[in-house]
Structures are given as C-alpha cells and as structure tokens.
Amino acid sequence: MNQSVTRSEIRVRYRETDQMAVAWHGNYIEWFEVARTDWLRNLGLSYRELEARGILLPVLRILCDYVRPARYDDILVIETKLQSYNGVRLAFSYIARTFQEESVVASGQTEHTFADAELRPIRLARREPEIHRLLEG
Amino acid sequence: MNQSVTRSEIRVRYRETDQMAVAWHGNYIEWFEVARTDWLRNLGLSYRELEARGILLPVLRILCDYVRPARYDDILVIETKLQSYNGVRLAFSYIARTFQEESVVASGQTEHTFADAELRPIRLARREPEIHRLLEG
Amino acid sequence: MNQSVTRSEIRVRYRETDQMAVAWHGNYIEWFEVARTDWLRNLGLSYRELEARGILLPVLRILCDYVRPARYDDILVIETKLQSYNGVRLAFSYIARTFQEESVVASGQTEHTFADAELRPIRLARREPEIHRLLEG
Amino acid sequence: MNQSVTRSEIRVRYRETDQMAVAWHGNYIEWFEVARTDWLRNLGLSYRELEARGILLPVLRILCDYVRPARYDDILVIETKLQSYNGVRLAFSYIARTFQEESVVASGQTEHTFADAELRPIRLARREPEIHRLLEG
Numbered sequence: 001m002n003q004s005v006t007r008s009e010i011r012v013r014y015r016e017t018d019q020m021a022v023a024w025h026g027n028y029i030e031w032f033e034v035a036r037t038d039w040l041r042n043l044g045l046s047y048r049e050l051e052a053r054g055i056l057l058p059v060l061r062i063l064c065d066y067v068r069p070a071r072y073d074d075i076l077v078i079e080t081k082l083q084s085y086n087g088v089r090l091a092f093s094y095i096a097r098t099f100q101e102e103s104v105v106a107s108g109q110t111e112h113t114f115a116d117a118e119l120r121p122i123r124l125a126r127r128e129p130e131i132h133r134l135l136e137g
Numbered sequence: 138m139n140q141s142v143t144r145s146e147i148r149v150r151y152r153e154t155d156q157m158a159v160a161w162h163g164n165y166i167e168w169f170e171v172a173r174t175d176w177l178r179n180l181g182l183s184y185r186e187l188e189a190r191g192i193l194l195p196v197l198r199i200l201c202d203y204v205r206p207a208r209y210d211d212i213l214v215i216e217t218k219l220q221s222y223n224g225v226r227l228a229f230s231y232i233a234r235t236f237q238e239e240s241v242v243a244s245g246q247t248e249h250t251f252a253d254a255e256l257r258p259i260r261l262a263r264r265e266p267e268i269h270r271l272l273e274g
Numbered sequence: 275m276n277q278s279v280t281r282s283e284i285r286v287r288y289r290e291t292d293q294m295a296v297a298w299h300g301n302y303i304e305w306f307e308v309a310r311t312d313w314l315r316n317l318g319l320s321y322r323e324l325e326a327r328g329i330l331l332p333v334l335r336i337l338c339d340y341v342r343p344a345r346y347d348d349i350l351v352i353e354t355k356l357q358s359y360n361g362v363r364l365a366f367s368y369i370a371r372t373f374q375e376e377s378v379v380a381s382g383q384t385e386h387t388f389a390d391a392e393l394r395p396i397r398l399a400r401r402e403p404e405i406h407r408l409l410e411g
Numbered sequence: 412m413n414q415s416v417t418r419s420e421i422r423v424r425y426r427e428t429d430q431m432a433v434a435w436h437g438n439y440i441e442w443f444e445v446a447r448t449d450w451l452r453n454l455g456l457s458y459r460e461l462e463a464r465g466i467l468l469p470v471l472r473i474l475c476d477y478v479r480p481a482r483y484d485d486i487l488v489i490e491t492k493l494q495s496y497n498g499v500r501l502a503f504s505y506i507a508r509t510f511q512e513e514s515v516v517a518s519g520q521t522e523h524t525f526a527d528a529e530l531r532p533i534r535l536a537r538r539e540p541e542i543h544r545l546l547e548g
Contacts, residue, residue: 014448014458015161015441019154019209019325020393025333026152026303030426033300037425037484047425048484051293059299063337069393072156073448073459119294119343151311151321152304156462157530162470163440167289170437174288174347184288185347188430196436200474206530210311210322256431256480289437291430293483298426346430 001085002137006042008035008078009099012070022069028106029062032094035078036110039092043134055128056115060089064108075099085135087125089113138222139274143179145172145215146236149207159206165243166199169231172215173247176229180271192265193252197226201245212236222272224262226250275359276411280316282309282352283373286344296343302380303336306368309352310384313366317408329402330389334363338382349373359409361399363387412496413548417453419446419489420510423481433480439517440473443505446489447521450503454545466539467526471500475519486510496546498536500524 010031018024037047047057070076076096083091091111097104113121125132147168155161174184184194207213213233220228228248234241250258262269284305292298311321321331344350350370357365365385371378387395399406421442429435448458458468481487487507494502502522508515524532536543 011445013441014155014444015163017156018151019156019158020330020332021156022332022393024152025336026300026307029300029303030424033425034422046484048482051483056294058294058296058343059340061337061339062299063335065335066333069332071459072462073457119296148308150304151307157467157469159469159530162473163437163444166437166440167287170288171285183347185345188346193431195431195433195480196477198474198476199436200472202472203470206469208322209325210320256433288429289435292425293428293430293432295430300426 002043002082002135004039004042004082006035006039006080008038008080010034010076010078012072012074012076014072017072020069022071023074025064025066028064028096028108031076031078031096032062032064032080032092032108032110035080035094036092039080039082045131045134054117055122055131056117056119057112058115058119059110059112061111062108063110064106066106067104070096070098070105076105082135083109087132088121088123090135139180139219139272141176141179141219143172143176143217145175145217147171147213147215149209149211149213151209154209157206159208160211162201162203165201165233165245168213168215168233169199169201169217169229169245169247172217172231173229176217176219182268182271191254192259192268193254193256194249195252195256196247196249198248199245200247201243203243204241207233207235207242213242219272220246224269225258225260227272276317276356276409278313278316278356280309280313280354282312282354284308284350284352286346286348286350288346291346294343296345297348299338299340302338302370302382305350305352305370306336306338306354306366306382306384309354309368310366313354313356319405319408328391329396329405330391330393331386332389332393333384333386335385336382337384338380340380341378344370344372344379350379356409357383361406362395362397364409413454413493413546415450415453415493417446417450417491419449419491421445421487421489423483423485423487425483428483431480433482434485436475436477439475439507439519442487442489442507443473443475443503443519443521446491446505447503450491450493456542456545461542465528466533466542467528467530468523469526469530470521470523472522473519474521475517477517478515481507481509481516487516493546494520498543499532499534501546
C-alpha cells in the first residue's frame with residue numbers, strides 16, 4: 001500500500017469560528033477533504049480529473065477525535081496517510097497539529113469507496129489499473 | 138408582476154455563529170436562498186423540479202445591509218418579494234426580522250437570470266410560458 | 275438515563291449540496307448539532323441559556339456512517355437519543371431518515387463533556403444538580 | 412488613504428461547490444473575509460490581535476457581482492484594496508480572478524465600522540492613533 005504522507009496547511013478562517021471562540025468542530029471534515037485532495041495530488045492524481053472521468057470517491061464513514069481547540073487564524077498542519085486499500089474501498093487517517101506548537105489538535109479517519117457517476121461501487125483494478133497500482137504503491 | 142410575499146422562519150444554528158458571538162454575516166446569503174425557494178414553492182414552483190427540467194436560476198448579484206446582529210438560537214423571519222422581472226432576469230428583496238421583536242436585522246436583494254444547464258440565459262416566456270405568466274402575476 | 279427521543283426535521287438547503295448533486299457529507303455534523311439542541315430543548319433545557327450560565331458542551335468525538343445520499347430539498351428526519359451519561363461526559367446517537375421513505379440515510383454519534391467557559395470539564399451533579407437529574411431521567 | 416493592494420490565493424474546496432457544479436455564490440463572502448484579513452496583515456495588523464484588544468470590524472454591507480462561475484479546484488486570486496476610510500468607517504473592494512486565465516470571476520465591496528466588544532462604533536483616531544495613521548497611509 002502506498003506509504004506517502006502529505007502535510008497540508010490550513011489557516012482557520014473567521015467564518016470557521018463559533019461563539020465558543022474556537023474553530024467549530026465540523027470544519028475538520030472540510031479540512032480533511034482538502035487534505036486528502038492534496039494527498040491524491042501528491043500522487044499525481046487530480047480529484048477534479050478523476051470526477052471528470054466518472055470516478056468518484058464518496059464518503060462511507062467519518063470519525064474525528066478532538067484533543068484541544070484550534071483558534072481563529074491558527075495555521076493547522078494536517079498530516080494525511082492512506083490507511084487501507086483493497087481495490088474498491090480505501091481509508092485515510094489525518095492528524096491535525098498547530099503549526100507552531102506541533103501538539104495534536106484533532107485526529108480522524110475517513111472511509112470511501114470508488115464509485116461511478118451513479119454512485120455505484122467500481123473495482124479500480126479493472127477500471128483504472130494505473131491508479132490501482134499507484135494506490136498499491 | 139407577481140406581488141406575493143412569503144415569510145420564512147430560520148432558527149440560527151450554532152455553526153452559524155462566529156467568535157463575535159453573533160450570526161456570521163455571510164449566512165444571510167444562505168438564508169435568502171432558502172427564503173426565495175420558499176417564495177417559488179408558494180407559487181407552486183419547486184426549484185428542485187425546475188433544475189431537473191434544465192431551468193436554473195444562477196445569481197448575478199447579491200447585496201446585504203446589516204442593521205443589528207442576530208444571535209444563536211434566534212428565530213428570524215425573512216420576508217421575501219419579487220422586486221423585478223423582465224422575462225429573462227428577476228430580482229428578489231428580503232427583510233430579516235427577529236421573530237419576537239419584529240425589528241429589522243438585515244435586508245438584501247439578489248438578482249438572477251434564468252439559464253439552461255450550461256448556464257446560458259434563456260427567455261422564460263418562450264421556453265416556459267406558464268412559469269412566465271406566474272411571475273408576471 | 276433519560277430515554278427521550280426527539281425527531282428533528284431538516285430540509286436540505288441548496289448551499290448544502292455539492293457537485294456530486296447530493297448533500298455534502300459534512301453537513302450531517304451541523305444537522306446533528308441542530309438535533310441535539312432540539313433534544314435538550316425538549317427536556318426544557320435551552321443550550322443558549324446553558325452557555326449564558328457558563329456551561330458549555332464541547333464535542334470530544336464525532337462519528338458518522340453514510341448509507342445513501344440525501345438530495346437537495348429532501349426533508350430529513352433526525353431521531354436523537356441520549357446514549358450515555360456519567361455525570362461529566364455524555365453521548366448522543368442520531369439516525370437520519372428521509373421524510374417520505376423512512377429509509378436510513380445516515381447515522382452517527384457524538385461525545386461531549388460538560389465544561390466551563392474556559393473549556394475545563396465540570397461535574398454536573400455538583401454544579402447543576404437539577405440538570406444532572408434531568409439527564410439521569 | 413492607504414493604497415496597498417494585496418493578492419490572496421484561494422483554492423475552491425469541494426465543500427464549496429453546489430449541484431450546479433460551480434462554486435456556490437455565497438462562498439465569495441467568506442473568501443473576501445480571508446482577503447481583507449490578508450490586506451490588514453500586509454499592513455502589519457493582525458485582525459486576531461485587534462479583536463484581542465477589543466477592536467472589532469463588523470460588516471455593515473456586502474455587495475457581490477458574479478461575472479462567470481468558478482469551479483472546484485480552481486485557484487482564485489483576490490485583489491483587495493481599501494476603498495474609503497473616514498476615521499470610523501471603512502470599505503474594501505475585491506476582484507476575484509482565476510489564476511490561469513486572469514479573467515474576472517466576481518467583484519465585490521464590503522463596508523465596515525470599527526467597533527468595541529459591545530459592537531458600539533469607535534473613533535479609531537482617538538482610540539488607536541497608530542492604526543488610524545496606517546489606514547490614512
């Protein structure tokens with residue numbers, strides 16, 4: 001399985017705060033999405049082009065653990081890894097840290113299936129053998 | 138022109154607050170969108186069905202004036218009217234008030250064009266004469 | 275433990291769709307937040323007032339499983355239950371169904387701790403014995 | 412008046428698309444907010460620190476004109492200028508272009524007042540003469 005690790009920088013936007021004066025917890029789902037797009041891009045895969053070719057990556061499950069709050073204007077670094085891949089499904093893991101302190105803010109996982117434009121699962125090894133090999137590393 | 142007025146109730150969600158402890162200003166754009174969907178529904182038009190028939194209503198311009206802040210859990214009432222319609226373009230006006238006090242929180246306008254699935258403007262009178270007549274009132 | 279079950283109706287907003295033409299998966303986190311506020315309100319607890327009294331309910335963990343996509347303008351019904359409560363921490367479970375078909379769209383859990391304004395955990399039994407009794411049912 | 416011009420890069424996130432397969436129009440309000448934070452930062456002003464000192468910049472009005480749609484994964488460049496400043500109120504103008512083509516996607520303005528933590532307008536010349544001089548250029 002591909003062992004690449006990418007680090008995505010996200011600066012917390014004002015809109016992303018809530019009245020607890022922290023980054024609203026649901027934003028991590030959006031940031032993890034940005035981070036896994038970076039992970040794919042680092043492999044030479046544009047998720048935009050994948051979708052244009054009819055290969056979608058819908059989400060089956062998300063999980064996020066919150067360790068301590070991020071604040072407005074904080075720069076977070078999200079470390080992304082492929083956690084599993086079996087030819088149809090794949091999972092990513094994410095660790096978000098603050099840029100300065102390097103202590104963990106949150107961590108999470110997302111599970112996906114490769115699907116066609118009608119959101120039916122597809123076997124990547126047959127449909128896109130080159131991408132399959134990239135993910136197998 | 139159709140003179141209908143609709144009143145949409147929106148309860149401010151926690152996610153919609155920011156660290157100023159008010160409803161983040163950009164949310165009104167989302168709420169106006171909900172309100173004009175209600176206005177169309179009140180006319181018997183489902184925007185969902187319009188899109189399914191290839192009739193889109195992209196936004197050309199938005200404007201919003203903020204009078205005083207809304208707070209978490211406030212119930213806002215948004216009053217929506219058709220402001221202009223010329224067969225291709227149309228504009229809506231919105232006034233948001235708090236449910237209890239009836240004082241104005243924000244007001245705004247949005248301008249739109251009817252367009253096909255490729256976002257090219259269409260003349261509604263020719264393409265959808267019934268909807269055209271509804272809007273003309 | 276309190277066995278109340280609440281049902282919250284959420285209509286999918288246009289902003290909440292993505293270019294897969296489904297409700298973007300992260301929105302469920304926002305909807306679950308609305309749903310648990312309804313659950314508390316049903317118990318006679320306003321989360322707004324709790325926060326004003328310095329009692330916060332930050333999120334420690336979220337989990338969401340996606341069964342099938344929700345679409346624009348769908349009315350979802352989210353069924354919310356208290357899953358556990360030990361005097362400091364509590365967890366909620368959620369099941370989202372489409373209004374018409376009653377088939378499950380997504381399900382999830384969130385875990386929380388009661389905390390003060392500085393986000394330090396508090397023992398509810400001592401600080402707010404009445405709320406503690408309500409949650410114990 | 413300060414004549415600085417800043418250029419902020421924003422990559423359109425998947426969450427920011429809608430089922431028209433374009434960037435949802437309301438996102439520009441969020442992106443303009445990021446862009447004016449960059450403009451202030453370029454002047455040596457951290458909006459985060461301003462807020463910590465009790466100086467807020469709530470929005471009085473927003474306006475946005477949409478020229479052509481932005482797409483998922485597009486890199487937008489937002490050019491930001493101070494448009495007016497009179498000691499209490501200030502306005503910014505924004506032009507969003509795609510990175511590659513340099514054609515205009517959208518343009519807008521926002522109007523603000525300097526305010527204290529209770530959202531009451533403040534005269535910056537008296538309260539913060541150094542920031543006042545920076546804005547006067």
